[in-house]
Amino acid sequence: MLDLNAIIQAIGPELWLAAAGLLGVLLGAVLKDAFNGLAFKFGTVALAGAAAIAAINYQGGDAFGGLVSTNTFVNFAKIVSFSVGALALIMSEGFLKRHDTSRYEYALLTIFACLGMGIILSASDLMTLYMGVETLSLSSYVLAAFHRDSVRSSEAGLKYFILGALASGMLLYGASLVYGFSGSTNYAAIAAAPESVGMMFGMVLMIVGLAFKISAAPMHVWTPDVYEGAPTPVGAFFASAPKMASMAMFANVMFQVFGNDMDQWQLIVSIIAGLSMLVGSFGALMQTNIKRLLGYSSIANVGYALVAVAAGQTAGAGALLMFMTIYVISALGLFAGVLAMRRQGGMVEGISELGGLMRMRPWLALSLSILIWSIAGLPPFGGFFGKLAVFEAGIDAGLYPLAIILVIASVVSLGYYLRLIKIMWFDEPTERFEAIDGPVTLIVLISALVAGFVFMFFIYQLGAWTDLAALGLGA
Amino acid sequence: MGGFPILSAVTFLPLVGALIIMLIRSATAGGRKADSPADGHTALLAGLVISGATFVASLAALYYFDASKEGYQLVEQYPWYRTISYKLGIDGMSLSLVVLTTFLTPICLLASWNAIHTRVTEYVVAFLVLETFMIGVFTAMDLVLFYIFFEAGLIPMFLIIGIWGGKDKIYAAFKFFLYTLLGSLFMLVAVVYMYLAAGSSDFEVLEKFAFAPSVQTWLWLAFMASFAVKLPMWPVHTWLPDAHVQAPTAGSVILAGVLLKMGGYGFLRFSLPMFPDASHLFQPAMFALAVVAIVYTSLVAWRQTDMKKLIAYSSVAHMGFVTLGVFSFTEAGVQGAIFQMLSHGIISGALFLIVGVVYDRMHTREIAAYGGLVHRMPVYATLFMLFTMANVGLPGTSGFVGEILTMVGGFQASTWAAAGAALGVIFSAVYMLTLYRRVVFGQITNPALNGIADMNRIELVCIVPLALLTLLFGVAPNLIFNMTEGAALRILSLMAGG
Numbered sequence: 001m002l003d004l005n006a007i008i009q010a011i012g013p014e015l016w017l018a019a020a021g022l023l024g025v026l027l028g029a030v031l032k033d034a035f036n037g038l039a040f041k042f043g044t045v046a047l048a049g050a051a052a053i054a055a056i057n058y059q060g061g062d063a064f065g066g067l068v069s070t071n072t073f074v075n076f077a078k079i080v081s082f083s084v085g086a087l088a089l090i091m092s093e094g095f096l097k098r099h100d101t102s103r104y105e106y107a108l109l110t111i112f113a114c115l116g117m118g119i120i121l122s123a124s125d126l127m128t129l130y131m132g133v134e135t136l137s138l139s140s141y142v143l144a145a146f147h148r149d150s151v152r153s154s155e156a157g158l159k160y161f162i163l164g165a166l167a168s169g170m171l172l173y174g175a176s177l178v179y180g181f182s183g184s185t186n187y188a189a190i191a192a193a194p195e196s197v198g199m200m201f202g203m204v205l206m207i208v209g210l211a212f213k214i215s216a217a218p219m220h221v222w223t224p225d226v227y228e229g230a231p232t233p234v235g236a237f238f239a240s241a242p243k244m245a246s247m248a249m250f251a252n253v254m255f256q257v258f259g260n261d262m263d264q265w266q267l268i269v270s271i272i273a274g275l276s277m278l279v280g281s282f283g284a285l286m287q288t289n290i291k292r293l294l295g296y297s298s299i300a301n302v303g304y305a306l307v308a309v310a311a312g313q314t315a316g317a318g319a320l321l322m323f324m325t326i327y328v329i330s331a332l333g334l335f336a337g338v339l340a341m342r343r344q345g346g347m348v349e350g351i352s353e354l355g356g357l358m359r360m361r362p363w364l365a366l367s368l369s370i371l372i373w374s375i376a377g378l379p380p381f382g383g384f385f386g387k388l389a390v391f392e393a394g395i396d397a398g399l400y401p402l403a404i405i406l407v408i409a410s411v412v413s414l415g416y417y418l419r420l421i422k423i424m425w426f427d428e429p430t431e432r433f434e435a436i437d438g439p440v441t442l443i444v445l446i447s448a449l450v451a452g453f454v455f456m457f458f459i460y461q462l463g464a465w466t467d468l469a470a471l472g473l474g475a
Numbered sequence: 476m477g478g479f480p481i482l483s484a485v486t487f488l489p490l491v492g493a494l495i496i497m498l499i500r501s502a503t504a505g506g507r508k509a510d511s512p513a514d515g516h517t518a519l520l521a522g523l524v525i526s527g528a529t530f531v532a533s534l535a536a537l538y539y540f541d542a543s544k545e546g547y548q549l550v551e552q553y554p555w556y557r558t559i560s561y562k563l564g565i566d567g568m569s570l571s572l573v574v575l576t577t578f579l580t581p582i583c584l585l586a587s588w589n590a591i592h593t594r595v596t597e598y599v600v601a602f603l604v605l606e607t608f609m610i611g612v613f614t615a616m617d618l619v620l621f622y623i624f625f626e627a628g629l630i631p632m633f634l635i636i637g638i639w640g641g642k643d644k645i646y647a648a649f650k651f652f653l654y655t656l657l658g659s660l661f662m663l664v665a666v667v668y669m670y671l672a673a674g675s676s677d678f679e680v681l682e683k684f685a686f687a688p689s690v691q692t693w694l695w696l697a698f699m700a701s702f703a704v705k706l707p708m709w710p711v712h713t714w715l716p717d718a719h720v721q722a723p724t725a726g727s728v729i730l731a732g733v734l735l736k737m738g739g740y741g742f743l744r745f746s747l748p749m750f751p752d753a754s755h756l757f758q759p760a761m762f763a764l765a766v767v768a769i770v771y772t773s774l775v776a777w778r779q780t781d782m783k784k785l786i787a788y789s790s791v792a793h794m795g796f797v798t799l800g801v802f803s804f805t806e807a808g809v810q811g812a813i814f815q816m817l818s819h820g821i822i823s824g825a826l827f828l829i830v831g832v833v834y835d836r837m838h839t840r841e842i843a844a845y846g847g848l849v850h851r852m853p854v855y856a857t858l859f860m861l862f863t864m865a866n867v868g869l870p871g872t873s874g875f876v877g878e879i880l881t882m883v884g885g886f887q888a889s890t891w892a893a894a895g896a897a898l899g900v901i902f903s904a905v906y907m908l909t910l911y912r913r914v915v916f917g918q919i920t921n922p923a924l925n926g927i928a929d930m931n932r933i934e935l936v937c938i939v940p941l942a943l944l945t946l947l948f949g950v951a952p953n954l955i956f957n958m959t960e961g962a963a964l965r966i967l968s969l970m971a972g973g
Contacts, residue, residue: 358597362501373630379623385556388619388667395667403667407660414656418633418649426637426645460556 003063010063010070013050013078014118020046021111028104035104040093043107044086047114051082054118060472062124066186069124072472073317076465077248078121080325084332085114085241090439091336092233099231101147109146110237113139117245121252126175126185129253133171133213136242137164143237144230156229163222164212171209177202178257187256195261203258207268210253214246216306217275220299224283227295235291236335239298240328247305247324255313255473262312269310270402276303277409284416290338290351293416294331297375300413301327307406308390311397317470319389322462326386326455330375333447337368340440351420356429364441365424367448374451376417377410382455389463480551481539482563485532485573486610489580492525493603500596515595519584522599526581526606533577533610540570542958545965547616547679555620558675562616568743568813568962569613571955572736575820576613579732580606583725586828586937590724590835591639598639602725605631609733613740618666618676625701625737626659632726632734640721647714647721654714658704665697669749681749682969688752695753698745706738708798709768712791719787720840724831727783731790732824736816739797743809747801748969754802761802762885762892768795769899777906782830782840785910786823789866792899793819799896800881804970808884809963814955815877818948822865822874825941829859832934833914836927842910847919852929856915858938863911865945867904873948 008015024042028035060070089110096102116136123129141164145157179185181202182193193199212219227235258265280300287293305323308316341348341357341364348354357365374383387410394403455462496518540548547564555561565573584602591598608631611624629652637648670676673684686694704711715735719727747754769792776788793815800812832855833848834840849856865872868879878900886893919925930938948955 378626378630380627384623388663391663391667392671395664396671400664403664407657407664410660411653411657414653415649418652421633422637422645422648425634460554463556 006061007063008053009057009059009061011068011118011122012053012057013082014115014122016053017046017050017111017115017118020049021108021115024104024108024111028108036102039104039107040089040102043089043111046111047082047086047089050114050118051079051086054078054082066188067125067128068119068122069187070122071474072469073321074121074248074252075472076321076469077244077324078118080321080328081117081121081241081245081248082114084244084328085110085117085237087332087443088233088237088240088335091236091332091339091443094438094440095231095233095339099147101231106143106146109139109143113143113237114241117242120249121245123249124187124256126179126187126190129249130168130172130175132249134168136245137168137213140164140238140242143234144226146234147231150229150231152229153231156226159229160222160226167209167212167219169209170205170212174202174205174207174209177205187253190257191259195264200261200264203261203265204268206253207265207272210246210250211272214243214250214302215299216272216302217279217299218272220276220279223299224287224292224295227298228289228292232291232335232339235294236332236339239294239331239335243298243302243331244324244328247302247309247320251309251313251317251320252473254309255317259313266310266312269306270399273303273306273310274402274405276300276306277405278303278412281409281413281416284413287416288351289349290354290420291349293351293420294334294338297413297416298331300409301331301375303409304387304390304406307394307399307402310399310402311393313470313473315396316390316393317473318463318467319393321466321469322389323386325462325466326382326451327375329447330371330383330451333371333444333451334368334375336440336443336447337364337371340364340444351423352427354420354423355427357424359429364444367444369421369424370448370452371444372417372420374448376414378414380456381452382459383451385455385459385463480563481532481536482549482551482565482614485529485536485577486563486614487607488529488532489525489603489610490607492521492528493600493607496521496525496596496603497600512592515592516588518596518599519588519591522584522603523581525603526577526584529606529610530574530577530581533574536565537570537574540565540567540958542567542961545961550616552616558670559619560617560677561620562677563614564616564678565614566962566965567959568740571813571817571958572613572733572740573610575736575817576606576609576733579729579820579824582824582828582937582941583728585933586728586831587723587725588933590831594638598635601631601634601638602729605635605729609729609737612737616678618670618678618681620676622659622663622666625741626656628734628737629655629659632730635726636718636722639723639726642721643717644721647717650714651718654704654711655701658701658711661697662701665694669694678744684749686750691750691753692756695746695750695757698741698750699757702738702741702746703764704738705741706735706794706798707791708738708764708794709771709791712768712772715791716784716787719790719827720781720783724827724834727787727827727831728824731787731827732820735790735794736820739794739801739812739816742798742801743812743966747804747809748966751970754804754970758802758804758888761798762889765795765798765802766892766895766899768792768798769896770902773899773902773906777902777909779906780842782834782842782910782914783827784840785842785906786826786830789903789906790819790823792903793823793866795899796878796881796896799885799892803881803884803888804967805884805887806963806967807880807887809966810956810959811877811880811882811884813959813963814873814948814952815881817955818865818873818877818945821941821944821948822862822872825858825862825938825945826866828934828938828941829855829862832930832938833927837923842913844921845914845924846917846921847924848915848927850919851924851927854935855930858930858942859911859915861942861945863907865949867907868900871946871949873945873952875949876952 119132147153284296374381377387608628
């Protein structure tokens with residue numbers, strides 16, 4: 001018997017998003033181009049509603065005979081993902097309008113991507129997980145290539161698709177091995193199955209496939225290209241909502257499915273974490289395009305987050321949520337900052353073009369500086385506490401080499417973060433910026449306020465929430 | 476006055492002031508992007524008022540401080556995040572450094588009156604923000620809070636060097652930032668380990684918590700990585716000459732006057748009481764580094780052709796005395812180290828101001844470009860003489876008291892270390908007197924100097940108080956010792972008991 005209440009309790013947000021997405025397709029088919037303007041508001045409302053439903057059913061539950069199972073951990077991740085997804089959508093409209101690509105499909109693809117995020121988080125079965133991963137990925141490929149007339153955008157989409165398909169194949173192959181050796185696709189049943197060499201093989205392949213999705217080194221090569229090529233608001237979306245969801249999903253799989261084999265995967269995840277931190281921070285040093293730079297910076301930050309995963313569930317789950325929450329808000333703000341700058345004849349993408357921003361638009365520059373300082377993990381801003389939580393988790397779990405790599409990567413990454421600050425504050429302005437007002441600038445200011453100050457003064461509240469959410473994973 | 480959070484007020488008054496200045500500036504700017512000279516002076520005046528008020532507030536803290544009481548006073552504590560609490564408190568050592576900070580900041584702002592012409596509002600804001608972080612370092616009583624203040628101070632200083640500095644300001648700013656940050660992050664590893672192990676990041680808990688000797692070694696090294704860069708100790712001092720030379724005069728004053736003191740403060744606050752075994756273990760190494768710093772950098776200072784660089788190297792040498800005193804583990808040594816920090820803060824700050832006076836007129840710091848200034852600037856020559864003598868350590872000036880006490884302490888612990896340090900005193904006379912002779916005495920060879928004017932009123936107002944304090948503490952050092960004695964004894968007893 002289908003128990004509707006239990007289903008809504010478990011995957012209400014996904015049902016809502018699926019319904020909204022389908023309704024959107026219908027409206028699009030009927031209204032055609034007349035829907036273009038409305039679609040963004042429609043999408044924003046849909047995503048905000050999904051976040052609200054996730055918040056209402058915060059405790060989560062099981063449904064469909066164990067195909068989905070939610071708890072506070074994944075619901076926390078859902079709330080954050082959907083909220084920043086909605087903000088990313090708000091930011092997109094102006095940009096797309098200026099590039100004559102403001103079509104309703106964009107909003108619908110965002111909704112479907114968020115649906116995918118919801119499913120990967122709710123999954124408690126490898127089949128469900130794979131469905132979610134593909135829903136998210138396919139929407140993302142199209143979003144990356146959304147600027148159809150641009151060669152770079154098409155290239156980004158194609159590159160993302162080919163490599164992503166390969167990664168999906170690995171994930172699927174790994175999942176089939178795990179299924180073959182454990183006899184089940186259910187998370188709990190796999191966790192209960194006896195450890196075997198074949199299952200470890202499957203686990204490693206799954207880690208490889210998932211590492212691609214979270215863009216961890218050495219499966220990161222697509223990231224800078226896609227971030228650079230994709231339209232800027234798409235980059236903002238990739239850096240925020242799917243990042244949060246995928247990281248939480250990765251942790252969820254590691255903790256729930258392979259929780260008993262932690263001694264087997266801890267080293268693998270540690271190596272991925274260390275590599276990501278180093279690749280991300282060294283790679284960004286030489287970049288001249290700000291979107292590529294942010295791409296590398298996101299690789300490094302995934303590395304930091306993976307330290308929390310490597311620290312294990314008890315030490316790391318809360319830290320992971322906290323770090324990622326602060327990170328995605330800062331990343332969204334930084335991308336909004338890139339969107340807010342425009343000169344005669346196009347967007348500002350070169351780092352040197354930021355020159356003298358402090359003189360031209362002091363409040364924007366100040367907000368961006370706070371975001372950069374926060375994302376660099378410098379006290380006293382919020383980002384420091386995120387990094388501190390990760391640090392704490394790593395040291396608590398005795399991962400000292402990883403903590404040292406984190407230190408080194410942080411100092412190296414300061415090299416390019418400081419360069420951004422230097423260009424904005426020290427250099428002379430080259431050319432006037434066109435003023436772009438409205439929601440984008442507002443999002444920069446708000447995210448700087450939240451990431452910089454709210455998370456500094458009220459960090460205990462965020463800590464309490466994430467700690468409580470982490471308890472949802474169970475013992 | 477009982478419940479009034481006086482330390483929070485002292486710490487955050489400059490920050491609040493900075494915010495007000497920023498808001499007023501953006502409200503009155505009316506589309507003008509650049510500061511006019513009048514705007515700049517208004518901003519500086521506002522900054523002076525705020526930092527002056529902070530100084531008065533710190534004097535109030537001094538008034539309510541009871542030197543006869545043991546331990547931390549005027550404590551304020553509120554829970555913040557997990558084991559971290561917002562906890563402020565002072566003992567004699569931190570109070571003296573707080574007052575030094577609040578005393579130097581208005582002088583720095585006043586000294587910038589005619590020296591800074593571009594983006595003055597931002598300059599004042601950066602200075603006030605920096606002041607908050609500097610005071611916070613000395614008043615924080617929670618390890619994580621301390622770390623936050625300690626590292627946050629890098630940001631405004633980075634901007635001060637990078638925006639208002641000299642030719643190679645970008646290089647100097649990056650070097651300053653990255654050197655200090657690398658050290659600090661190793662300290663962060665230790666900080667996190669410590670509060671996880673002890674279950675609290677409160678100083679008073681950590682002081683009582685006995686870390687295993689093998690753990691202490693690592694923790695000590697991690698803290699050392701940070702404080703050695705900050706102090707700075709040889710061989711990680713190389714950022715200092717660059718930073719000093721490129722920073723504007725006021726930046727140099729605050730760098731030498733306060734920021735360097737954080738290293739010595741850190742050794743005394745953490746390394747000694749919290750890791751006594753490791754401190755004993757590393758005592759010979761620290762003595763060796765201190766003596767190398769004193770002798771080597773004194774010789775390097777002698778060969779400098781740039782006045783600011785010379786004083787920067789002399790700072791490294793004088794900080795060597797602090798290291799020597801701290802690691803002598805004797806009352807005389809520790810008291811001497813605290814005194815030397817205060818005295819050096821005043822003297823080196825004054826010396827940088829002295830260099831700034833002629834730099835503002837001639838726009839060069841090359842020693843060779845000067846000579847014979849005594850004929851044109853008698854008042855300047857007199858004040859310069861006083862601070863030269865104080866830096867050499869002439870009895871009657873505060874420089875003497877600090878050096879002699881740290882050497883007495885060092886002598887009790889190691890004769891050789893004290894002998895090496897004494898050598899440094901001789902060298903300091905060599906380089907300082909050489910500098911003085913070449914700049915002030917002789918005939919005027921550079922025709923551009925013929926029209927140079929003596930110090931104006933603003934410069935006098937900046938430097939004369941420093942001169943008076945140098946003499947006052949030279950003849951009445953007990954004013955300081957009475958205040959810091961309790962703190963010094965407490966550190967040593969924690970070491971012995973720990």
